[in-house]
Amino acid sequence: xxxxxxxxxxxxxxxxxxxxxxxxxxxxxxxxxxxxxxxxxxxxxxxxxxxxxxxxxxxxxxxxxxxxxxxxxxxxxxxxxxxxxxxxxxxxxxxxxxxxxxxxxxxxxxxxxxxxxxxxxxxxxxxxxxxxxxxxxxxxxxxxxxxxxxxxxxxxxxxxxxxxxxxxxxxxxxxxxxxxxxxxxxxxxxxxxxxxxxxxxxxxxxxxxxxxxxxxxxxxxxxxxxxxxxxxxxxxxxxxxxxxxxxxxxxxxxxxxxxxxxxxxxxxxxxxxxxxxxxxxxxxxxxxxxxxxxxxxxxxxxxxxxxxxxxxxxxxxxxxxxxxxxxxxxxxxxxxxxxxxxxxxxxx
Amino acid sequence: xxxxxxxxxxxxxxxxxxxxxxxxxxxxxxxxxxxxxxxxxxxxxxxxxxxxxxxxxxxxxxxxxxxxxxxxxxxxxxxxxxxxxxxxxxxxxxxxxxxxxxxxxxxxxxxxxxxxxxxxxxxxxxxxxxxxxxxxxxxxxxxxxxxxxxxxxxxxxxxxxxxxxxxxxxxxxxxxxxxxxxxxxxxxxxxxxxxxxxxxxxxxxxxxxxxxxxxxxxxxxxxxxxxxxxxxxxxxxxxxxxxxxxxxxxxxxxxxxxxxxxxxxxxxxxxxxxxxxxxxxxxxxxxxxxxxxxxxxxxxxxxxxxxxxxxxxxxxxxxxxxxxxxxxxxxxxxxxx
Numbered sequence: 106x107x108x109x110x111x112x113x114x115x116x117x118x119x120x121x122x123x124x125x126x127x128x129x130x131x132x133x134x135x136x137x138x139x140x141x142x143x144x145x146x147x148x149x150x151x152x153x154x155x156x157x158x159x160x161x162x163x164x165x166x167x168x169x170x171x172x173x174x175x176x177x178x179x180x181x182x183x184x185x186x187x188x189x190x191x192x193x194x195x196x197x198x199x200x201x202x203x204x205x206x207x208x209x210x211x212x213x214x215x216x217x218x219x220x221x222x223x224x225x226x227x228x229x230x231x232x233x234x235x236x237x238x239x240x241x242x243x244x245x246x247x248x249x250x251x252x253x254x255x256x257x258x259x260x261x262x263x264x265x266x267x268x269x270x271x272x273x274x275x276x277x278x279x280x281x282x283x284x285x286x287x288x289x290x291x292x293x294x295x296x297x298x299x300x301x302x303x304x305x306x307x308x309x310x311x312x313x314x315x316x317x318x319x320x321x322x323x324x325x326x327x328x329x330x331x332x333x334x335x336x337x338x339x340x341x342x343x344x345x346x347x348x349x350x351x352x353x354x355x356x357x358x359x360x361x362x363x364x365x366x367x368x369x370x371x372x373x374x375x376x377x378x379x380x381x382x383x384x385x386x387x388x389x390x391x392x393x394x395x396x397x398x399x400x401x402x403x404x405x406x407x408x409x410x411x412x413x414x415x416x417x418x419x420x421x422x423x424x425x426x427x428x429x430x431x432x433x434x435x436x437x438x439x440x441x442x443x444x445x446x447x448x449x450x451x452x453x
Numbered sequence: 454x455x456x457x458x459x460x461x462x463x464x465x466x467x468x469x470x471x472x473x474x475x476x477x478x479x480x481x482x483x484x485x486x487x488x489x490x491x492x493x494x495x496x497x498x499x500x501x502x503x504x505x506x507x508x509x510x511x512x513x514x515x516x517x518x519x520x521x522x523x524x525x526x527x528x529x530x531x532x533x534x535x536x537x538x539x540x541x542x543x544x545x546x547x548x549x550x551x552x553x554x555x556x557x558x559x560x561x562x563x564x565x566x567x568x569x570x571x572x573x574x575x576x577x578x579x580x581x582x583x584x585x586x587x588x589x590x591x592x593x594x595x596x597x598x599x600x601x602x603x604x605x606x607x608x609x610x611x612x613x614x615x616x617x618x619x620x621x622x623x624x625x626x627x628x629x630x631x632x633x634x635x636x637x638x639x640x641x642x643x644x645x646x647x648x649x650x651x652x653x654x655x656x657x658x659x660x661x662x663x664x665x666x667x668x669x670x671x672x673x674x675x676x677x678x679x680x681x682x683x684x685x686x687x688x689x690x691x692x693x694x695x696x697x698x699x700x701x702x703x704x705x706x707x708x709x710x711x712x713x714x715x716x717x718x719x720x721x722x723x724x725x726x727x728x729x730x731x732x733x734x735x736x737x738x739x740x741x742x743x744x745x746x747x748x749x750x751x752x753x754x755x756x757x758x759x760x761x762x763x764x765x766x767x768x769x770x771x772x773x774x775x776x777x778x779x780x781x782x783x784x785x786x787x788x789x790x
Contacts, residue, residue: 183580236764239718241517241580245705246760253754261750372701375588388581389515420600423592430585434577 129385129437130397137404144411151414154282155290162292162361164406166370168299168399169354170377171384172306173226173347175398178381179310180343181323181390182240186229187351187377188370189251194221195355197259199365202268211270218356219349225251226348230341248371255367264365275360295357302350307395315342323390379430380405385437405429459776460715464730471737479744490623492736494616494691497629498525499703500732501684503710504636505677507728509579510711511640512673513653513720514572519583521681522703523590524564528685529695530594532556533603546608553605553689558682564590565678569671594697602696605689615690625687630729632683636676637725649673653720702753709760710735715767 124131144151170187177184198218202209229247233240267275278291310316321329322339330336359365384401386393408429412422475483482488502521509518532553540549564586571582605611617624640646652659652669659666689695714731716723738759742752766772 232761232764236761236768238764238768239515239517242708242712242718243761243764245708246757246764249702249705249753249757250761251757253750253752253757256750257748257754375584378584379588382581388578420595421592423588424596425592427585427587427589427592430588431571431577431582434581434585435571435575438576 128394128397129440130394130400132436133383133385133397133400133404133433137400137407140404140407140411144407144415147416148414151411153284155284155288156410156414158282158290158292160406160410161296163410164402165296165299165361166354166358167373167377167380167406168402169302169350169357170373171380171398171402172302172395173350174377174381175384175386175393175395176306176309176319176343176346177240178386178388179323179390179393180319180339181326182233182340182343183378183388184229184240184244184344184347185374185378186244186248186251187226187347188372188374189248189255190222190225190348191351191355191358192367192370193225193251193255193259193355194218194352195359195370196255196264196365196367197221198356199264199267199271199359200260202271203264203266207268209268209270211274214271215353215356218352220352222352222355223345223349226351227341227345229348230344233344234337234340248374252371259367261367263367267359267363267365271356271360272363275363293361295360298353298357302353303395303399306398309346310395315339319343320391323392325391375430376405376409376426379426382430383433387437458724458727459772460727461724461730462776463772464714464727464734467734468730468737471734471741475737475741475744478741483740483744486621488740490618490621492740493626494623496732496736497625498684498687498691498700499706499710499735500629500729501632501680501687502703502707503714503728503732504633504725505680506707507711507714507716507723507725508636508649508673508677508680509583510716510718511653511720511723512649512670513656514579514670516572516579516653516673516720517583517708517718518568518674518677519580519704520564520568520587520590521677521684521707522700523587523594524561524678524681525685525688525703526695526697526699527564527590527594527597528557528560528682529605529689529699530598530603530697531560532685533605533689533695534597537603537605542606542608542611547610549606549608550610550614553611554686557685557689558679561682561685562675562679565675565681566671568678569674572674573667573670591697598697600697602694604694607690607693611690615687615692625690628683628687632680633725633729640725645669645672650721650723653717654722702756705756705760706735709756709763712760712767713763715772717767 141151150156170191173187174184195218198214198221202214225247229244232247233243236243274295275293276291277294279294279296280292282290282292284290310319318329318334318339319342321332321334322336326336329339355370358370362369380401381393381398382388382401383404384393384397384399386397405426408425409422412425413419417425472484502525505521506518509516532555536549536553536556540552542549568579568583568586571577571586572579607615614624619627640649648659648664649669651662652664652666656666685695688699692699710728710731711723712718713734714723714727716728738755739752742755
């Protein structure tokens with residue numbers, strides 16, 4: 106499957122259709138631009154700083170989740186438990202800070218969140234590797250396990266009063282805008298976690314051996330194992346990485362909403378997976394890019410936010426996202442099939 | 454002579470053990486006719502979905518059907534909204550019930566057909582396809598019902614379907630058993646069943662043998678959708694109302710039942726009788742936890758732990774080695790070979 110990756114000799118002058126097939130995220134990017142332009146024409150309020158910043162804020166949690174899911178998809182797995190990891194970490198940690206260590210600095214809280222998520226993710230990775238069953242089934246199990254631990258043993262009440270440092274972190278502003286009607290909209294500091302995580306993921310995938318190992322494992326696990334990539338390390342790494350990002354996403358979610366609701370987050374998995382798939386990552390592994398994932402996240406965020414702006418009732422949201430997943434998947438598959446014979450010819 | 458099926462024995466023993474434990478814990482109320490009947494009325498809706506998951510898994514190709522409960526809800530909601538507009542439940546109870554059931558089954562079959570076409574013709578991975586259709590079906594149910602619950606009402610035949618008993622056995626449970634029996638026979642004795650299992654066991658060999666793979670996939674997912682539709686009918690009959698978000702944990706439970714029944718997630722093996730027993734075991738356990746007074750959240754936790762344990766059991770072949778040990782202890786030459 107690595108044949109589709111561009112090769113300087115065979116891909117000397119790719120046509121437009123071929124470029125799209127090689128880099129499916131460009132299709133999503135075009136779609137994103139088209140939607141944005143169309144919505145801006147129908148309702149100019151879409152381009153106001155207020156609405157843009159709202160969408161930026163809304164993209165952070167999805168984006169952090171999506172980068173983790175991208176790493177797992179690239180390695181040929183899938184994860185549906187990351188929302189449960191986020192919910193468990195954020196609620197347990199908030200409770201811990203409130204009751205045990207009220208003076209904990211925010212940086213330490215963030216570190217604990219990432220560490221907690223990483224441990225839970227590593228459990229996923231270990232189970233997937235040891236049980237040798239489809240990652241989907243394993244992570245459905247751990248989703249219920251983690252969520253069961255949270256709701257049965259830790260707590261079910263909403264925490265409306267957050268520790269002050271967490272509230273401050275959610276409010277701390279990076280940029281301030283004053284809108285036409287005098288209201289102030291702020292782009293908060295925590296927004297930066299998303300681009301930072303994206304850069305980190307990009308570095309791992311493009312500048313480290315682990316990135317190569319992940320793509321190799323996703324492309325063909327047997328060949329990768331024979332080449333000497335340790336499958337156990339790859340599995341543990343991607344799931345732990347996704348878990349760590351999920352832990353971070355959880356605590357960001359709490360700070361942004363200024364309350365910890367243990368019933369939050371779980372149930373948003375499909376939207377996140379949709380974002381990654383729209384970003385061009387194949388669910389069978391071995392492909393995808395960070396740029397594509399970010400594009401997919403923006404696309405899903407925009408779709409979720411503009412339906413109301415253009416006058417489509419919000420009840421249609423699921424239908425639209427579901428149809429998007431199917432159309433994108435169908436598009437990528439048929440494009441690839443048309444491309445395959447050409448590449449084979451060129452390879453000979 | 455057929456080899457002893459270790460899984461079947463273990464599940465049967467579990468049923469007896471759970472019945473015994475329930476009887477002990479509750480001082481007999483667990484084993485009362487009323488409680489047994491009420492448990493039996495809860496099994497069919499989830500059992501049918503589990504059979505759907507099993508069929509998808511058996512077909513191989515990474516097969517799974519995640520859209521089951523979403524489709525069941527869509528079937529109930531869509532059929533409910535349409536039929537209540539044209540037929541009055543009080544004036545023509547029989548016509549109403551039949552029309553509602555037919556509508557739900559048609560919606561279920563169409564949804565399953567959609568899954569099948571997307572997977573077989575377009576070649577999209579079942580996980581991705583059914584994730585997408587899961588969202589699509591849920592979304593359509595929200596749109597059709599405006600996000601509210603739809604009252605189906607309970608005319609006599611409908612009520613009987615959900616709660617009535619014949620010779621002490623609930624109708625819905627009998628329907629479930631009949632469906633399981635028919636499907637079991639189809640899988641065992643028809644060319645379709647044989648081809649389905651062989652395709653799941655080795656897709657490449659099936660291809661070279663000239664099996665109509667696309668047709669097999671399409672029929673399999675359509676069957677799974679039809680089962681979801683039937684499940685939707687039973688859900689409506691039991692609950693009077695139908696809503697798009699009914700049974701949020703059914704997705705996991707359906708997969709759990711299939712895995713517990715020894716269905717191979719990679720395809721090629723699965724027995725309906727084990728799925729039925731496995732569904733019964735889970736219901737017994739669920740009611741037992743209820744009797745002890747544990748919350749629903751503990752139950753979620755238990756389901757997750759149980760799923761992982763059974764995956765481990767399957768991975769390390771515990772049941773097979775146990776069965777082999779038992780048979781070889783009985784007669785040294787009958788060991789697994």
